[in-house]
Amino acid sequence: MRSAARFYAVQALFQMEAADTGLETVLGEFETHRVGAEIDGATFAEPDLPHFRALLAAAVTHQARIDQTVDRALVARWPIDRIDPTLRAVFRAAGAELVATDTPPKVTINEYVDVAKAFYPEGKEAKFVNGVLDHMAREVQPQAFG
Numbered sequence: 001m002r003s004a005a006r007f008y009a010v011q012a013l014f015q016m017e018a019a020d021t022g023l024e025t026v027l028g029e030f031e032t033h034r035v036g037a038e039i040d041g042a043t044f045a046e047p048d049l050p051h052f053r054a055l056l057a058a059a060v061t062h063q064a065r066i067d068q069t070v071d072r073a074l075v076a077r078w079p080i081d082r083i084d085p086t087l088r089a090v091f092r093a094a095g096a097e098l099v100a101t102d103t104p105p106k107v108t109i110n111e112y113v114d115v116a117k118a119f120y121p122e123g124k125e126a127k128f129v130n131g132v133l134d135h136m137a138r139e140v141q142p143q144a145f146g
Contacts, residue, residue, distance in 0.1 A: 005047035006093060006111050007118060008034070009055040013089035023060050027053060051101075058100035059092045066095030073135035086119050087129065094133050098140045105137035105144045 011034075012026045035047060059066065070080045070091045080088055094112040097103050109130060116129040138145055 001046060001048040002051050003111060003114070004045040005049070005052035005055065006097070007045075007115050008047050008052050009059070009093040009096075010086070010089045010115055010119070012052075012056055013059055013092050014086055017085055017089065023056055027056060054101065055093055055096045058096035062096060062099045063092065066092050066099060069095060069136045069139055070132065072139065073132045084125075087116070087125060090116055090119075090129055091132060091136070094129075095136060095140075098133075098137055105141050109133045109137060 008030060012030055015021065015029075016023070016026050030052070031049065035049070067080050070088075074080065074083070080091070083091075090112055093115075094108055097108045097112075098105060112133055113126050113130045116126045120126065
């Protein structure tokens with residue numbers, strides 16, 4: 001259920017940016033129209049709703065800090081605003097989990113690498129996500145890496 005919450009959080013953050021919608025609007029839409037819905041023969045999994053809400057709230061509350069952390073993890077000529085919006089949503093959701101929850105950083109990294117694989121099953125994005133999130137986690141929670 002937490003994995004589904006992470007996947008939905010990435011989708012919701014992408015939608016918030018693409019449609020320029022606010023937190024309450026996207027929460028309402030996801031909880032009303034997507035959670036448990038059947039679309040094109042596929043049933044959307046039930047997420048851990050409190051975790052989903054917490055990730056979105058933390059991503060919005062800490063967006064500046066998260067984006068700065070992502071920028072430091074990226075090559076200088078690739079600031080966060082130049083990367084793919086789906087990857088940006090992955091980094092923001094993962095950053096929210098790193099900054100505002102007690103999830104171990106290695107779990108967060110593994111979970112969001114899996115989310116990246118779901119969005120990019122044929123690409124190299126999962127390796128990119130792994131590297132950026134490792135850098136972010138070591139900056140945000142250095143004590144977890146001894």
